Amino acid sequence: MLKIGPYEFSSRLLLGTGKYPDFETQKEAVNVSETEILTFSVRRMNIFKPDQPNFLEKIDVEKYSLLPNTAGAKTADEAVRTAKLAKASGLCDMIKVEVIGDEKTLLPDPVETLKASEELLNEGFIVLPYTSDDVMLASRLEELGCHAIMPGASPIGSGQGIINPLNLSFIIEKANVPVIVDAGIGSPKDAAMAMELGADGVLLNTAVSGAEHPVKMARAMKLAIEAGRLGYEAGRIPRKRYATASSPTEGMSIG
Numbered sequence: 001m002l003k004i005g006p007y008e009f010s011s012r013l014l015l016g017t018g019k020y021p022d023f024e025t026q027k028e029a030v031n032v033s034e035t036e037i038l039t040f041s042v043r044r045m046n047i048f049k050p051d052q053p054n055f056l057e058k059i060d061v062e063k064y065s066l067l068p069n070t071a072g073a074k075t076a077d078e079a080v081r082t083a084k085l086a087k088a089s090g091l092c093d094m095i096k097v098e099v100i101g102d103e104k105t106l107l108p109d110p111v112e113t114l115k116a117s118e119e120l121l122n123e124g125f126i127v128l129p130y131t132s133d134d135v136m137l138a139s140r141l142e143e144l145g146c147h148a149i150m151p152g153a154s155p156i157g158s159g160q161g162i163i164n165p166l167n168l169s170f171i172i173e174k175a176n177v178p179v180i181v182d183a184g185i186g187s188p189k190d191a192a193m194a195m196e197l198g199a200d201g202v203l204l205n206t207a208v209s210g211a212e213h214p215v216k217m218a219r220a221m222k223l224a225i226e227a228g229r230l231g232y233e234a235g236r237i238p239r240k241r242y243a244t245a246s247s248p249t250e251g252m253s254i255g
């Protein structure tokens with residue numbers, strides 16, 4: 001089970017809802033992924049304008065836990081304002097804090113992320129900050145009381161996969177709250193790798209919405225995350241420099 005604050009989930013896949021070719025594909029991909037948590041940008045939702053297009057209009061939102069994100073925020077103040085807007089709509093009490101520090105790389109601003117997370121925790125939100133793969137920053141966010149830490153695998157939408165598995169494994173080893181690898185996942189292999197490293201979950205969007213066949217990819221991601229988790233729990237063999245025969249001949253009468 002994935003436990004985030006007071007909530008428990010069987011699925012360890014958190015899925016983004018943007019950039020699908022059409023609403024039907026989005027709906028089917030969400031369904032096939034068996035995700036229980038959907039994330040979306042508050043700024044793109046028109047939450048107080050029911051007559052405007054809504055990014056989740058084909059989806060039965062009652063069936064999911066919603067994780068609005070503060071995408072578009074460049075300062076802590078903007079992120080806090082966006083989060084409060086989401087909460088005021090009555091949609092949820094979880095928030096993905098996303099404060100972008102650089103337009104080209106879309107990497108998070110660590111100082112503003114810390115500030116926004118602290119304020120939102122004080123406001124009673126369940127806070128999941130998107131952060132870089134910096135080990136100490138992840139620790140600081142946990143110390144503040146964040147309910148999960150979401151380090152990036154690589155830049156958002158880049159599909160580059162896990163650039164720094166060592167840092168991610170240090171974050172995972174140190175954390176006492178769930179670590180959800182967020183952003184940059186390109187293929188099922190990357191998602192499985194995150195889980196094999198011991199991550200508690202994976203948040204992804206572009207790898208599914210931008211795939212040639214988003215619905216197939218949604219299923220592939222679900223299976224990869226399950227396989228990666230199972231592999232992690234099973235405990236892999238140690239890596240060795242030299243070979244060890246798989247069928248030992250020692251003690252056998254025919255050599």
Ligand SMILES: CC(=O)[C@@H](O)[C@H](O)COP(=O)(O)O
Nearest residue numbers: 016156157183184204205206
């Ligand atoms: C939807 C969302 O929250 C994104 O900002 C997230 O970080 C996913 O990134 P990818 O699109 O790289 O999976």
